[in-house]
Amino acid sequence: MTNSITLSAPDYTDADFQLLQSIARTQAGICLPATKKALVYSRVSRRVREMQLSSFREYLAFTTSPAGTVEMEKLICALTTNVTGFFREVNHFDHLRTVVMPELAPALRKGKRGRIWSAACSTGQEPWSIAMTVAGSFPEIGNYDFRILATDINSDVVARAASATYAPDELEGIPEKDRTSFLKLYDGAYRFSETLQRLPVFKVLNLNAAWPFHGSFSVIFCRNVVIYFDDETREALWKRLAERIEPGGFLYVGHSERVANAKLCGLVSIAPTIYQKEA
Ligand SMILES: C[S@@+](CC[C@H](N)C(=O)[O-])C[C@H]1O[C@@H](n2cnc3c(N)ncnc32)[C@H](O)[C@@H]1O
Incomplete structure (x- = not known):
């Protein structure tokens, strides 16, 4: 049977999004405008669930702690947009x-x-x-x-x-x-x-x-x-x-x-x- 934590939607507040904006800006130079709040949720909630956590607050507390270095890299990966194509802009x-x-x-x-x-x-x-x-x-x-x-x-x-x-x-x-x-x-x-x-x-x-x-x-x-x-x-x-x-x-x-x-x-x-x- 699937664990109920992995099924429920993790809590996600404005304060979580603001912290994610600040992380994206300081770690990668990436600006996340307010219009991206839902997109960021869809990308990062997968990481939160995979770590069996029930809120972004817990996830971000871990990711920004000394033990969270590897997870921080995964978070940055999740925040990037990778659309590309062969011979794009030919x-x-x-x-x-x-x-x-x-x-x-x-x-x-x-x-x-x-x-x-x-x-x-x-x-x-x-x-x-x-x-x-x-x-x-x-x-x-x-x-x-x-x-x-x-x-x-x-x-x-x-x-x-x-x-x-x-x-x-x-x-x-x-x-x-x-x-x-x-x-x-x-x-x-x-x-x-x-x-x-x-x-x-x-x-x-x-x-x-x-x-x-x-x-x-x-x-x-x-x-x-x-x-x-x-x-x-x-x-x-x-x-x-x-x-x-x-x-x-x-x-x-x-x-x-x-x-x-x-x-x-x-x-x-x-x-x-x-x-x-x-x-
Ligand atoms: C939309 S893709 C563009 C790919 C390719 N240059 C093209 O035009 O098809 C943007 C890429 O920039 C990368 N990226 C974002 N911020 C970056 C940074 N601070 N340093 C290096 N790469 C970054 C993302 O991971 C993503 O793969």
């Missing part, structure tokens, strides 16, 4: 193929280091689309010093992305020629080829905390994540990202996003949602 992949690769490929052949960052990679459709685009236009890419850094704050989505494996109904958006070239069917699921798997490196990373790596990028994809941040957090992030773009390199942002402080960051808008770092 103009960025067209730009990568037709403008970036023709310059990057000869430079890599001469021994240059090449890096692209997918800075909020969710379940991996973005970095794998980058990998297919790059390998599609430069098949010997694996022989050169080229990597795609793929990061996200949510450890669950990063693990899914790193598995390189997708169900048949998740392949929407991948052109037929790329499916044939880069995906193989194993036990009912599709997996990216070993050659393609050499390109991305997956890591958990909070964009609003310290970044434990050096070096700069030819292109940064930072798409559909700053919409969850406030203006101050967003502008600070654009500035930090711009500092990591090579002169002449590019920043791609989401379709509803813009870099308000572009000039201050040394970025020039060259097309909708595409910025170039001054040379």
Whole structure:
């Protein structure tokens, strides 16, 4: 018989929601407006039930205690929105193929280091689309010093992305020629080829905390994540990202996003949602 605690709806007050707003803001830079109160309930109540607790108050008391470090990570995962898709906002992949690769490929052949960052990679459709685009236009890419850094704050989505494996109904958006070239069917699921798997490196990373790596990028994809941040957090992030773009390199942002402080960051808008770092 199912335990009655797991069946009943956990208590959820305005004070609980306010604490969740404050946690999301301080831990991840994510703003949760009042309109998200019900959405947050539906996402977090599962964690409350799984821990066999009867209220958000108890759950949050545990999560914010020294014993709650692991649960805090799970809470942050529950508070993120991970909608994505292969070749989402395809103009960025067209730009990568037709403008970036023709310059990057000869430079890599001469021994240059090449890096692209997918800075909020969710379940991996973005970095794998980058990998297919790059390998599609430069098949010997694996022989050169080229990597795609793929990061996200949510450890669950990063693990899914790193598995390189997708169900048949998740392949929407991948052109037929790329499916044939880069995906193989194993036990009912599709997996990216070993050659393609050499390109991305997956890591958990909070964009609003310290970044434990050096070096700069030819292109940064930072798409559909700053919409969850406030203006101050967003502008600070654009500035930090711009500092990591090579002169002449590019920043791609989401379709509803813009870099308000572009000039201050040394970025020039060259097309909708595409910025170039001054040379
Ligand atoms: C809507 S998805 C966008 C995925 C992909 N960039 C795209 O455009 O399809 C937003 C992602 O941002 C991540 N995210 C939210 N806050 C973050 C933060 N502070 N640091 C890193 N990633 C964050 C979420 O976990 C989520 O996977």
